[in-house]
Amino acid sequence: MASSIDLHPPIHWGQTLNSVSLRIGLTDVKYPKVDINESSIKFQATGCSGSRGEQLYSFEIELFEKIDAKTSTYRINDREINVNLKKKKGDTNNAWPRLTKASAKLPWLKADFDKMAFSEDESDQEQKKANNNNFNDDMYKSLRQDPRKTKPxxxxxxxxxxxxxxxxxxxxxxxxxxxxxxxxxxxxxxxxxxxxxxxxxxxxxxxxxxxxxxxxxxxxxxxxxxxxxxxxxxxxxxxxxxxxxxxxxxxxxxxxxxxxxxxxxxxxxxxxxxxxxxxxxxxxxxxxxxxxxxxxxxxxxxxxxxxxxxxxxxxxxxxxxxxxxxxxxxxxxxxxxxxxxxxxxxxxxxxxxxxxxxxxxxxxxxxxxx
Known part of the structure; x- marks a missing residue:
């Protein structure tokens, strides 16, 4: 039976110059409700996470920048839910310093550094531009402190x-x-x-x-x-x-x-x-x-x-x-x-x-x- 108390599922996010990806760590998902609009994403579903039994999970994230909601998609598979948010055409040369509009840290939201990818042709120039213009000190600090960054x-x-x-x-x-x-x-x-x-x-x-x-x-x-x-x-x-x-x-x-x-x-x-x-x-x-x-x-x-x-x-x-x-x-x-x-x-x-x-x-x- 699902709990009457909503919990936040674990989320890992990554990005390219063109899109933002979310991995929602839920299995055995039932009754999913996913609402993607240009400035936020809302989610609710019953599922399992880690050693927990079947629970009700939900979240609402106000995104750092507006996205193209019509071309953004999501897919539910056996082990997780994958969300692909398309950046608007005018924003595809910029890397987001964080996923959320507010700078508050959320314990259930983590950066997936394996998904922070850029095209090979633009990797040096665009990553330098992103580092100089977009990534703030908090982001650099999290890059150094995140254990996945040091994992070979x-x-x-x-x-x-x-x-x-x-x-x-x-x-x-x-x-x-x-x-x-x-x-x-x-x-x-x-x-x-x-x-x-x-x-x-x-x-x-x-x-x-x-x-x-x-x-x-x-x-x-x-x-x-x-x-x-x-x-x-x-x-x-x-x-x-x-x-x-x-x-x-x-x-x-x-x-x-x-x-x-x-x-x-x-x-x-x-x-x-x-x-x-x-x-x-x-x-x-x-x-x-x-x-x-x-x-x-x-x-x-x-x-x-x-x-x-x-x-x-x-x-x-x-x-x-x-x-x-x-x-x-x-x-x-x-x-x-x-x-x-x-x-x-x-x-x-x-x-x-x-x-x-x-x-x-x-x-x-x-x-x-x-």
């Missing part, structure tokens, strides 16, 4: 390169899993005993997925870290515990079918992330990323539940991971009961995930088509 550009390049490598590696590994299972089925007409064929690559992929929780925590990516963590824990419970210690279920075709669904989802998720890192758009990949889940998520949840259900008798007889009384700790744990509770909660998690993905689909695909 190579760090940003290494971060992007690492994320590109990670997405490419995961895509390649899941493609290997998917291809091996498909070829196995074509050759034999069934998927029984196919687990051993893809055991190592699927375990490697799912182990490395912990990085998708670490990346937002260390600032490599934006967005929430809890959703990747929940998916990581759920999948690895099934893979490394339920399947790994159950020799009977490994021979079942249910497990390879589950791996096919997992890998097929990732064959479009990781390319989508990689393309976005390159600031490119591919409508086909985006459509597949935000459409195939409608079938694959329920199918995957069904196969996960079936895998757990077919393992209950095995873990009941073997008593793996269960702790019986009496013991020195005076503590008991019934692993089979835990799996039964997990089966009850699994549909609720599926509903939550599908609602989240549907909201993402509306923001990414439906609004773009309007």
């Amino acid at each position: 550009k190579a760090f940003l390049d290494h971060r992007t390169n690492w994320l590109l490598f990670y997405n490419l590696f995961q895509f390649t590994a899941y493609l290997l899993v998917f291809s091996r299972l498909i070829f196995y089925f074509i050759a034999r007409g069934h998927l029984r005993n196919a687990y051993r064929l893809v055991e190592n690559p699927i375990k490697l992929c799912q182990s490395l997925a912990v990085l998708e929780t670490i990346h937002p925590l260390i600032g490599f990516t934006k967005g929430d870290w809890t959703s990747p963590l929940i998916q990581f824990l759920g999948r690895n419970l099934i893979l490394f515990v339920v399947i790994n210690f159950n020799n009977e279920i490994k021979a079942s075709p249910v497990v390879p079918c589950l791996f096919l669904v997992w890998s097929f989802v990732e064959l479009f998720r990781y390319p989508y992330y990689g393309i976005r890192l390159l600031n490119k758009d591919n409508r086909i990949i985006a459509w597949l990323r935000y459409t195939l889940w409608i079938v694959l998520y329920p199918l995957g949840a069904f196969l996960e539940g079936l895998t757990i259900y077919k393992s209950l008798n095995y873990y009941q007889s073997k008593r793996y991971f269960s702790i019986d009384l009496p013991n020195a700790m005076n503590f008991s744990f019934n692993f089979v009961l835990f799996l039964q509770i997990y089966l009850v909660l699994l549909p609720l998690g599926l509903i939550h995930m599908m609602q989240h993905m549907w909201n993402q689909r509306k923001k990414t695909l439906i609004k773009k088509n309007k």
